[in-house]
Amino acid sequence: MRRHRGAPPAEQNLAGYARWLGGFLDSIGIAGPVTLVGHSFGGGVAIQSAHDLGARVSRLVLVNSVGGAAWSPGGGDVRPIGERPLWAWGAAATGDALAIRPSVAGLLAITADAVGNVLRNPLAMWRLSHLARNADLRGELDELAERGLPVTLLWGGDDTFIPRASFESLRIALRNPTVVTVAGNHGWLIDDPHGFGTAMATVFGAEQTQPHTPAAVTL
Numbered sequence: 001m002r003r004h005r006g007a008p009p010a011e012q013n014l015a016g017y018a019r020w021l022g023g024f025l026d027s028i029g030i031a032g033p034v035t036l037v038g039h040s041f042g043g044g045v046a047i048q049s050a051h052d053l054g055a056r057v058s059r060l061v062l063v064n065s066v067g068g069a070a071w072s073p074g075g076g077d078v079r080p081i082g083e084r085p086l087w088a089w090g091a092a093a094t095g096d097a098l099a100i101r102p103s104v105a106g107l108l109a110i111t112a113d114a115v116g117n118v119l120r121n122p123l124a125m126w127r128l129s130h131l132a133r134n135a136d137l138r139g140e141l142d143e144l145a146e147r148g149l150p151v152t153l154l155w156g157g158d159d160t161f162i163p164r165a166s167f168e169s170l171r172i173a174l175r176n177p178t179v180v181t182v183a184g185n186h187g188w189l190i191d192d193p194h195g196f197g198t199a200m201a202t203v204f205g206a207e208q209t210q211p212h213t214p215a216a217v218t219l
Contacts, residue, residue, distance in 0.1 A: 068166030069136035
């Protein structure tokens with residue numbers, strides 16, 4: 001299997017990542033439709049990919065995903081998420097990180113990966129953060145709903161990093177999709193991998209009786 005390189009700087013946007021995913025699927029020989037599972041920024045990539053790759057995606061599972069583009073300061077009026085102050089993002093991210101209790105091995109792996117990415121390409125990390133903070137994929141979600149693509153929202157109900165208003169915006173754009181809510185914050189699946197497995201079994205329960213479940217790609 002040939003090595004597939006990451007996206008070049010000019011392609012470091014959601015549409016570029018969707019094209020990269022299409023090329024990656026080609027490189028590993030997956031021609032049939034796949035289920036995309038995306039968490040956080042990976043959810044944004046999954047949404048764009050499902051929109052752009054058409055019939056190559058048969059189902060979408062969004063786990064505390066970006067893309068709703070809504071923010072409600074103090075439970076007040078809903079505003080565009082681009083207006084959310086950086087300090088509010090930072091406070092939510094810090095609180096979420098402190099609440100996560102991964103294993104020692106998991107913590108070492110996460111730290112090494114994050115630090116390595118920042119040191120190797122800090123500009124790319126800044127671009128990714130900017131994309132995540134401002135992602136508005138409601139139009140793409142509306143088109144996916146129009147196509148009838150099966151979409152499930154899998155959500156840690158205590159998430160403050162992705163505001164509740166953004167989750168509601170995703171749900172409205174998808175025209176009330178299936179929602180599975182679990183206890184936990186933005187990184188609940190890191191804190192409780194067994195619980196994540198159980199939640200995913202619930203999401204895919206209807207498919208487990210089928211003899212030919214499409215391949216799943218997690219972003």
